[in-house]
Amino acid sequence: MNVIKTVVLSVLLFLFTAVNFKAQSRPTGKPAPQDFFRLGHSAHGDAFDEGPREKPWIMEGIGKTHFPITTSNPEVQIWFDQGHTLLHNFWYYEAERAFRWCLKLDPECAMAYWGLARVTTFGKPSAAAGNERSAAFIKEAAKRKDKVTERERLYIEAWEELWKDEPKDQAGAQDSSKKKEDKFRLLLERICLKYPQDIEAKALFALESLWQSSRYGNELILQQVLAADPRHPGAHHYRIHNWDGPDAEYALDSSALYGQIAPQVGHAQHMPGHIYSKVGMWEEAAISMDSALRVEARYMQQRMILPFNDWNYAHNRNYLSYIQEQLGMAEAALAGAQMLIAAPLDPKYDDPEKYGTHWQGMIALMRGLIKFERWQQILDPKTFPWRDLVRDKMYRSYCETMANLGLGNVDKAAKSYVAHADLKKEIEKPDNNWLEKTYVVQSLEMQALLALTKGEVLSGLGVLADAAKRELELREGGDDPPAYANSLYNTLGAFEKTLSLVRNDAFALSGLVEAYVVQGQNEKARDALSRLLFVWSNADPGLRWLERAKSFGLDAKPYDHPPAPQRSYKKITLEKLGPNLWQPYEAPRLEAFDSAGNRVTLEQYRGKNVLLIFYLGEECPHCLQQLLEVGKRKSDFSRLDTEVLAISRNSPKENAASLKVRELPFRLLSDIQSENARRFKSYDDFEEMELHSTLLIDKRGKVHWARNGGEPFKEFDFLLKEIQRLNLMAGTEITRGEGAKPLASR
Numbered sequence: 001m002n003v004i005k006t007v008v009l010s011v012l013l014f015l016f017t018a019v020n021f022k023a024q025s026r027p028t029g030k031p032a033p034q035d036f037f038r039l040g041h042s043a044h045g046d047a048f049d050e051g052p053r054e055k056p057w058i059m060e061g062i063g064k065t066h067f068p069i070t071t072s073n074p075e076v077q078i079w080f081d082q083g084h085t086l087l088h089n090f091w092y093y094e095a096e097r098a099f100r101w102c103l104k105l106d107p108e109c110a111m112a113y114w115g116l117a118r119v120t121t122f123g124k125p126s127a128a129a130g131n132e133r134s135a136a137f138i139k140e141a142a143k144r145k146d147k148v149t150e151r152e153r154l155y156i157e158a159w160e161e162l163w164k165d166e167p168k169d170q171a172g173a174q175d176s177s178k179k180k181e182d183k184f185r186l187l188l189e190r191i192c193l194k195y196p197q198d199i200e201a202k203a204l205f206a207l208e209s210l211w212q213s214s215r216y217g218n219e220l221i222l223q224q225v226l227a228a229d230p231r232h233p234g235a236h237h238y239r240i241h242n243w244d245g246p247d248a249e250y251a252l253d254s255s256a257l258y259g260q261i262a263p264q265v266g267h268a269q270h271m272p273g274h275i276y277s278k279v280g281m282w283e284e285a286a287i288s289m290d291s292a293l294r295v296e297a298r299y300m301q302q303r304m305i306l307p308f309n310d311w312n313y314a315h316n317r318n319y320l321s322y323i324q325e326q327l328g329m330a331e332a333a334l335a336g337a338q339m340l341i342a343a344p345l346d347p348k349y350d351d352p353e354k355y356g357t358h359w360q361g362m363i364a365l366m367r368g369l370i371k372f373e374r375w376q377q378i379l380d381p382k383t384f385p386w387r388d389l390v391r392d393k394m395y396r397s398y399c400e401t402m403a404n405l406g407l408g409n410v411d412k413a414a415k416s417y418v419a420h421a422d423l424k425k426e427i428e429k430p431d432n433n434w435l436e437k438t439y440v441v442q443s444l445e446m447q448a449l450l451a452l453t454k455g456e457v458l459s460g461l462g463v464l465a466d467a468a469k470r471e472l473e474l475r476e477g478g479d480d481p482p483a484y485a486n487s488l489y490n491t492l493g494a495f496e497k498t499l500s501l502v503r504n505d506a507f508a509l510s511g512l513v514e515a516y517v518v519q520g521q522n523e524k525a526r527d528a529l530s531r532l533l534f535v536w537s538n539a540d541p542g543l544r545w546l547e548r549a550k551s552f553g554l555d556a557k558p559y560d561h562p563p564a565p566q567r568s569y570k571k572i573t574l575e576k577l578g579p580n581l582w583q584p585y586e587a588p589r590l591e592a593f594d595s596a597g598n599r600v601t602l603e604q605y606r607g608k609n610v611l612l613i614f615y616l617g618e619e620c621p622h623c624l625q626q627l628l629e630v631g632k633r634k635s636d637f638s639r640l641d642t643e644v645l646a647i648s649r650n651s652p653k654e655n656a657a658s659l660k661v662r663e664l665p666f667r668l669l670s671d672i673q674s675e676n677a678r679r680f681k682s683y684d685d686f687e688e689m690e691l692h693s694t695l696l697i698d699k700r701g702k703v704h705w706a707r708n709g710g711e712p713f714k715e716f717d718f719l720l721k722e723i724q725r726l727n728l729m730a731g732t733e734i735t736r737g738e739g740a741k742p743l744a745s746r
Contacts, residue, residue, distance in 0.1 A: 039620040040692045041710035042684075047120075047136035049710040052097040055104070055685040059094070061264030062086060063233030067200050069111040070148040076102045076109055083115050088203065088234030089265045092119045093309075104686050110144035113137050114156050117163060135163045151195055158187035185209065199225045203234040210241050218242045219250070233262050240271045244480075248278035249563050256564075259291065266296035266312050269577075273319060274480065280503025281562045282326045282535060286569040289320035291577050298578025301585050304681055306706060307343040307357045308350030313582060314340055314357040321364040322481035327569065328506055328539025328546065330372045337364035339581055341385065342729055344705045347718045353389055363483045366395060370402055370485035371507075372543075378403040390426045391435060397423070398442040405446075410453050417446045438483070441470045445488060461492070468492050472501065504562075506535045510545040517552050526554045533558035538570040584702035587695075588679035592647055592669035595655035600645070600669055607699050609642040609723055614671075614682040614693040615712065617648040618658065623692065626712040627664055633716050634665040640723045641699070647671050649690065682708050694719075698726060 042048035059082060067084045071077060083098030096119040102112035120133035138159050145156045162184040185208055191201040206221045219242060225235040236254040243251035255272035262268035273288030293316045300310055307313050317336050324333035340361025343350075350356035362384065369378050377383050378399050386392045397420035404413035420443065426432055427439045444467035451460035468488035475482050489498040490507050495515060498508035509532040516525035529549050536546050537558055560566060574580070590602045590612070602610060613630065615623035630637075630644055637644055644666035650658070655668035674690055677683040682693035693708035696719060704726055707713045 039616045039622070040690070040712075043687060045136060047116075047133045048100075048686075050133065051120075052093060052100065053684040053686065053691060053708070054097070054681060056082065056094070056097045056101050058082070059086070059264065061262060062089060062091075063231070063262040063265070063268075065200065065229075065232065065234065067111075069109070070152060071102070071106045071109050071111075073106045076106045076112070079105070080109075080111065080115065083119075084200070085233060086265075087115070087118055088232075088237060089262055090237070090267050091265060095119045100686050108144055108147065110141045110148050110156060111152055113141035113144070114152075114159060117141060117159050131163070135165070138163045151191070151198070154187065154191050154194070155201075158184055158191065161187060181212075185212070197228075199228045199232065203232065203238065206238050206242075207234070210238060215242050215247075231257070231261050233258065233265075233268065236261060237268070237271060240275055244271075244274045245278065248275045251275050252279070252564050255288075259288065264295060264299075266292045266299065266316065269295055270312065270316055270319070273323070277319075277323060277326075277481075278503070279563050280505075281564065281566050282323055282504060283566040283569045284564075285323045286320065286327060287567060287572055287574070289316055289323055290569070290574055290580065292316045293320055294574055294578035294580055296578075297580070297582050300582055301579070304585050304588075304703065304706070306346075306703075307340075307582050308346040311356075314343075314360040318360040318364045319481045321368060325368055325371055326502075326504075326506060326535070328536040328543050330368065330540050330543070333368045334365060334372075334374075336581075337361050337368055340364065343582065344584075345718075345722055345725075346705070346707070347715050348707075352385075353387060353391075362395075366399055367483065367485045370399065373406055375403040375406040379407075390423060390432050394420065394423055394427065394435060394439055394442070398446065401446045402449075405449050405453065410450070413446075413453075414450060417450060420446065437470070437474060437477075441467055441474060441484065441488075444470065445491070449491075464488065464492050468494070475501070504531060504535050506532055506539075507545060509535065510549045513549040513552065513554070517554075522554065525552065526556045529554050529556040530559045531561075534560045538568070584698060584700075584704045587697045587701050587703050588676075590676055590680075592671055592676055593652050594667045594669055595652050595659055597652050600667065602697065602701055605643055605645075605697075606701060609640065609699055609726065610695075610697040611637060611642055611644045611719070611723075612680070612693075612695045612697060613644070613646045613712075614677055614680065614690065614708075615646055615648050616690055616692065617650045618654070620712075622712050623648075626692075626714055627662075629714055629716055630666070631664050633720065636720050637723070640720065640727060642723055645669055647676060649674060681706070696723065696726070699730065 056079060058078075062082070062085055064081075065085045065088060066081055069077060069080055071080075079098045079101045083095040083102070086092075086095035086098065096116060099112045099115040099119065102109050102115070106112070114137075117134045117137040120137065138156070141156045142160050145153045148156070162180055164180065185205070188201065188205045188208060191198065192205050195201060202221050203225050206218050206225070209218050209221075219239070222235045222239050222242070225232050229235070236258040239254040240251045240258065243249075252275060255275040259269045259272055269288055270292035271288075273285045273292065276282070276285035276288060293313070296310060296313045296316060299305065300307070300313065317340050321333040321336045324330075324336070338361065340357055343357045343361070345352055345358060350358060352358040365384070366378075368374075369383075384396070384399075386396050397416045401413045401416035401420065404410070404416060423439070427436050444463050448460045448464035448467060451463065468491070471484055471488045474484060475487075486507065487498040487502055487505065489495070489501070490505070490511060493511065493515070495508040495512040498505050499512070502508070509528050512528040513525050513532065516522070516528060529552075532546065532549055533556060536543070539546060587602055590600065592600045594600050611630070613626065615626060617623070627646055630646075634644065646664075646666060647669035649672055650668070650670060651672060652670050655670060658664075659668060671677055674683055677690050677693075680693060680695065682691045683689070684691055691708045692710065692712040693706065694713040695703055695707075696705040698704045705719070705722060713719075
């Protein structure tokens with residue numbers, strides 16, 4: 001009966017909509033009937049359907065650069081420079097907003113399209129993400145390249161080469177991609193030679209040469225940029241990336257300056273933390289990452305951004321947890337990991353089955369619990385929200401093997417190890433081979449530890465040495481922050497080797513104290529203890545590694561000998577930068593009328609979750625399908641204490657007429673002037689039209705989840721699970737934003 005009812009209802013909706021189209025004269029600006037399925041989509045094509053839809057604002061604290069362009073509107077240059085500067089900071093989302101506004105002001109601005117081609121992907125044509133959008137944008141720029149200066153035309157042609165069509169076969173595409181990238185850099189090089197005073201050309205050439213040519217060559221180019229502009233944000237940023245590795249000291253000067261030049265850019269606070277971590281300046285590294293976290297959190301609060309829309313937030317938090325581990329701040333590190341796991345999910349932008357906010361939290365939590373040997377917590381089924389995936393099965397069996405070994409449950413550890421070994425064939429499948437290197441290291445480590453528990457010392461140490469070498473390769477392969485909990489050279493007892501790789505690693509220093517004492521080298525033991533006392537001067541009380549090192553009675557005082565002075569993470573105040581964690585933002589004001597003309601506000605629904613749907617009225621067949629899908633699940637939403645509200649530009653009278661035909665079990669609200677749509681980011685300022693939006697507002701009136709764009713959101717089974725998760729978290733410290741004490745301002 002339900003199926004028949006749904007079919008009948010769908011037919012009635014179709015007939016009602018058709019009658020409406022004939023009976024009503026459409027206001028100016030409404031689409032013709034054949035375009036109904038394009039409602040909410042950009043008139044400029046699919047490339048504009050993603051990305052920001054609201055106009056930009058003048059952003060302070062991002063640094064300054066100037067890239068002169070041809071435009072019919074002088075204001076465009078201001079926004080273009082802002083977008084270009086944001087690209088130097090890798091702030092792609094906000095850069096795209098600025099370039100889109102350039103096109104709003106000057107639709108024929110070729111260089112605005114060039115800017116958009118640069119923001120839509122990070123990496124080269126061989127990277128899948130954003131290719132179609134970049135190609136579409138650069139084609140638009142190329143159509144207009146005869147209207148710009150020769151210098152601008154050369155820039156367009158360089159990126160035109162980068163994004164021209166690939167061969168369809170994979171082997172041909174890879175070969176073509178390499179040739180394109182080489183030709184692209186050659187064209188950029190020619191711009192630098194033809195216009196030697198153009199420091200932007202040099203900065204971009206250095207950026208595109210990172211990891212492709214000699215670091216020394218890149219350094220010389222960037223020094224030329226800094227000679228002309230000592231506060232160029234891109235040059236300092238790219239120097240940090242250039243030296244992010246074993247020779248990180250060379251970028252210490254840029255690390256000290258970059259955050260000052262662009263204080264309102266989270267990435268400008270974040271990247272110096274990479275350098276400070278590489279040189280063992282853990283206090284400065286923590287200040288950088290905590291600052292980055294706060295700047296991102298404030299930005300998200302002010303601009304109604306969710307964690308799954310801001311990849312930098314999760315990366316900052318994961319990295320800060322790693323640094324806090326190095327400082328012995330176990331509780332803060334673990335609380336930060338749990339906050340990431342508790343953050344809202346999204347089936348497209350943060351699918352928990354992929355690498356996003358959720359999985360970065362899982363990695364940080366596993367790393368911290370293993371490093372600090374919280375074995376019982378690892379085995380507690382409430383700790384990890386494991387999923388039925390090969391990835392999760394792999395990590396789970398590894399964690400449980402390590403925990404059982406730590407607790408002396410050798411038989412249980414052996415069973416977990418077998419479960420891990422049984423995944424080998426699955427890991428070898430193409431879809432899972434990205435896990436293979438980590439899987440092998442885990443396998444070898446567990447095999448070695450099990451052998452050692454059986455007294456098989458020589459074979460165990462041999463396998464462990466192989467595991468340690470492979471774990472090092474993981475770190476050197478770009479695993480930053482490392483996902484692996486410990487440097488396995490520590491497990492092997494090769495503490496000096498660890499310190500050559502991870503400078504001022506406290507766990508290695510602790511082991512080194514004992515090793516030197518056993519060898520009778522008390523002076524060296526005292527030196528190692530002094531360094532440990534400094535690194536863990538703000539550590540949680542009672543850490544056994546520190547207590548063990550102090551138990552030898554060495555007369556040692558904390559001292560630091562880094563390549564540059566450090567501030568104290570505990571003593572510095574960072575609140576002015578923003579909160580130290582993301583929290584759901586306050587929902588904007590809802591002021592609407594239902595079909596009976598009654599005023600409706602969100603305050604009337606306090607104490608209940610609200611699913612708020614902005615739809616595009618009777619003309620939109622996708623919207624009608626969406627409302628039908630919601631209606632089917634009315635009882636499911638009610639069981640989860642959730643009310644549904646649907647809002648459009650339809651008048652109360654039109655909504656009342658609709659409800660006479662439909663059996664929609666929720667209120668239809670009127671937003672005739674689109675005022676609510678604008679407040680809730682459901683309006684495109686560039687094309688002046690409403691968007692599809694779906695928002696989940698919690699019982700306190702805060703937005704927990706949102707999605708807007710050209711297509712209405714229809715994955716309501718996902719939302720039901722997310723509401724269930726939200727209800728379970730309601731009232732917990734993490735949900736209230738009290739999951740961690742202020743880290744650097746206590």
